Amino acid sequence: METMRWKDEGFLELLDQTRLPGKVCYVACRDYRDVAKAIKNMQVRGAPAIGAAAAYGMALGALNIEAGSKEDFISKIEGIGRELVSTRPTAVNLQWAVERVIREISTVKFDEAASYKKMVLETAHAIYREDIAGNRSIGMHGQELVPAEARVLTHCNAGSLATAGYGTALGVVRAAYEAGKKVSVYADETRPLLQGARLTAWEMVQENIPVTLITDSMAGYLMAKGMVDLVIVGADRIAANGDVANKIGTYSLAVLAGEHGIPFYVAAPFSTVDLNLVTGADIPIEERNHSEVTSLAGSAIAPDGVNVWNPAFDVTPNHLITAIITDRGVLRPPYQVSLRQ
Numbered sequence: 001m002e003t004m005r006w007k008d009e010g011f012l013e014l015l016d017q018t019r020l021p022g023k024v025c026y027v028a029c030r031d032y033r034d035v036a037k038a039i040k041n042m043q044v045r046g047a048p049a050i051g052a053a054a055a056y057g058m059a060l061g062a063l064n065i066e067a068g069s070k071e072d073f074i075s076k077i078e079g080i081g082r083e084l085v086s087t088r089p090t091a092v093n094l095q096w097a098v099e100r101v102i103r104e105i106s107t108v109k110f111d112e113a114a115s116y117k118k119m120v121l122e123t124a125h126a127i128y129r130e131d132i133a134g135n136r137s138i139g140m141h142g143q144e145l146v147p148a149e150a151r152v153l154t155h156c157n158a159g160s161l162a163t164a165g166y167g168t169a170l171g172v173v174r175a176a177y178e179a180g181k182k183v184s185v186y187a188d189e190t191r192p193l194l195q196g197a198r199l200t201a202w203e204m205v206q207e208n209i210p211v212t213l214i215t216d217s218m219a220g221y222l223m224a225k226g227m228v229d230l231v232i233v234g235a236d237r238i239a240a241n242g243d244v245a246n247k248i249g250t251y252s253l254a255v256l257a258g259e260h261g262i263p264f265y266v267a268a269p270f271s272t273v274d275l276n277l278v279t280g281a282d283i284p285i286e287e288r289n290h291s292e293v294t295s296l297a298g299s300a301i302a303p304d305g306v307n308v309w310n311p312a313f314d315v316t317p318n319h320l321i322t323a324i325i326t327d328r329g330v331l332r333p334p335y336q337v338s339l340r341q
């Protein structure tokens with residue numbers, strides 16, 4: 001199932017993840033504002049996927065730019081980039097993709113706007129293709145850490161749907177499965193938006209990889225019963241010291257894994273690493289609408305007027321992370337050294 005596809009007619013289609021697993025349908029984005037809206041509404045979500053979608057958003061925005069000089073074109077596309085980046089603050093891939101597009105055109109002499117437009121689209125295609133290749137590489141490196149028989153606990157969705165394809169944490173599961181290992185998955189449902197139940201379980205069922213769905217509060221007992229061999233999660237941003245922001249609930253899992261002596265792995269492409277941030281304390285954490293917590297499938301599950309706190313991500317400190325599996329290899333602590341290397 002493709003997370004996104006560029007149509008030669010000049011628009012982008014995004015698999016509408018808010019409709020899964022019930023309905024498989026695509027939303028058409030004909031303008032960069034459509035892409036910004038789809039990212040904000042989480043029709044497309046997952047750090048690498050929103051990076052690639054934003055790059056295509058830049059391509060859509062570029063198509064309508066009228067500019068007579070390099071400075072004019074760049075200032076207009078920078079404005080579009082700012083709008084796209086403002087949609088979701090935590091995943092650095094968004095900013096990374098926008099900056100890469102601007103960097104590519106900045107290095108080339110302005111001839112006419114048309115050649116810049118073409119270049120922006122080519123960069124978006126490259127980001128898309130490289131993400132899939134990078135995820136395969138994460139899978140290849142990561143599967144070596146997976147025993148011949150393994151029960152993997154994961155959180156949220158770091159699969160094909162969260163990337164241009166193949167996935168990061170689920171890419172490792174896929175690669176282990178493809179290598180003939182007897183791998184099975186426990187998927188945390190991942191409140192409040194249920195990415196584990198709706199998306200991870202769906203992806204695994206599609207591919208006949210054994211999956212068992214649990215609610216988030218069951219993870220500790222599952223580990224205590226000796227039913228988890230390793231935990232693998234994705235990341236939205238990794239600070240220079242190896243602290244990792246990922247879906248809310250990841251930190252609790254890391255603490256539990258530490259308590260039970262279970263390896264805790266983070267799988268992410270290098271586009272998720274932000275060496276500008278010294279520690280995870282500097283990572284901006286998105287807070288989302290209270291209604292995500294107070295209602296479920298449109299029905300109220302809490303009294304009107306109750307106070308709510310709804311951070312979408314948390315930060316797992318580096319000392320709880322056994323290794324970070326990247327497209328360039330498996331990194332071990334101390335991460336401030338291995339990430340820079």
Ligand code: MRU
Pocket residue numbers: 045046047048091155156157158159162163167168169195233234235236246247248312
């Ligand atoms: O809010 P979401 O669904 O975009 O959050 C997604 C996650 O937290 C993923 O684990 C992360 O982006 C890594 S995806 C390969």
